[in-house]
Amino acid sequence: MTRLELLKNLSFGARVAEEETAELAKYFVETDQWDRIFRGDVDIVRGDKGAGKSAIYSLLATKAQNLLDRGILLVTAERPRGATVFRDLVAEPPTSENELIGLWKLYIVTLVAQKIKERGIDAKKLISALEDEGLLEPEFDLGRLFKQVRRYARSFKLEASASIDPNTGAPIVSGKITLGEPGTDLRSKGYTSVEMLADLANRALVSGGIPYLGVVRSLGCGILRIPRFGEKRPAGTVPCLS
Numbered sequence: 001m002t003r004l005e006l007l008k009n010l011s012f013g014a015r016v017a018e019e020e021t022a023e024l025a026k027y028f029v030e031t032d033q034w035d036r037i038f039r040g041d042v043d044i045v046r047g048d049k050g051a052g053k054s055a056i057y058s059l060l061a062t063k064a065q066n067l068l069d070r071g072i073l074l075v076t077a078e079r080p081r082g083a084t085v086f087r088d089l090v091a092e093p094p095t096s097e098n099e100l101i102g103l104w105k106l107y108i109v110t111l112v113a114q115k116i117k118e119r120g121i122d123a124k125k126l127i128s129a130l131e132d133e134g135l136l137e138p139e140f141d142l143g144r145l146f147k148q149v150r151r152y153a154r155s156f157k158l159e160a161s162a163s164i165d166p167n168t169g170a171p172i173v174s175g176k177i178t179l180g181e182p183g184t185d186l187r188s189k190g191y192t193s194v195e196m197l198a199d200l201a202n203r204a205l206v207s208g209g210i211p212y213l214g215v216v217r218s219l220g221c222g223i224l225r226i227p228r229f230g231e232k233r234p235a236g237t238v239p240c241l242s
Helices: 003-009 017-027 032-039 053-062 064-069 087-091 097-118 124-132 142-161 184-188 194-207
Strands: 044-046 073-076 212-218 223-225
Touching: 032 053, 053 073, 064 073, 073 097, 087 142, 097 124, 097 142, 097 194, 124 194
Parallel strands: 073 212
Antiparallel strands: 044 223, 212 223
16 A cells, blocks of 8 residues: 555544544543543543543443443433534523523433333332423433423422412422422422432432442533432532532
8 A cells, every 4th residue: 555545544533522432432542531530530521622521421421331330320411412402501591590400400310210210220209200290201312301301490490489379378380390398288299309309319229239420411611520329429529419
């Protein structure tokens, strides 16, 4: 082969990591930073466009079996390729802090519940609560799930100023999952909070012998977020549902 032919056959990979997930593992250099992420020492990776966040995310997704061998269940919360599931947030962002907080908490809890359901881990109360509210469906689709969670989370912005039922004195909310803790009367009627669902998810994972590793990639702000359920966290780190 001549030098010209060799140069013509050279390939430096795709422009973005999402387009070559299958090939990425062949030439990805596992640095000390990667080792720290893979060990779970790092929760947040920040970098400008092109810094390598997508490569890290895509490679983590290919290591699901390696992580499972270590007792860690990997769940991705974003599509590695194509349109981001978060694309509508740019055009129509949450209109209140309650809605924003509730959106991310409920999204993570629902993703965890979906994986628990797929693996047959016993969590009937958690699964039933989300299925009853239409957040878990028989056919899983990440984009549709996020849209459903987003629609549901819009009710959270109303909680602080919710109307009051004149007969019971209880706040009137559109769904039975709330951002704040429901009172005794509401709990007796089947209401539950996102935090209570998160606790059910934690318990299910611990009883199933699986510390849980979740991966969330936020394309717009240059951050790869790696929160964890079902395990003790080092001092100074922030739990993903706090």
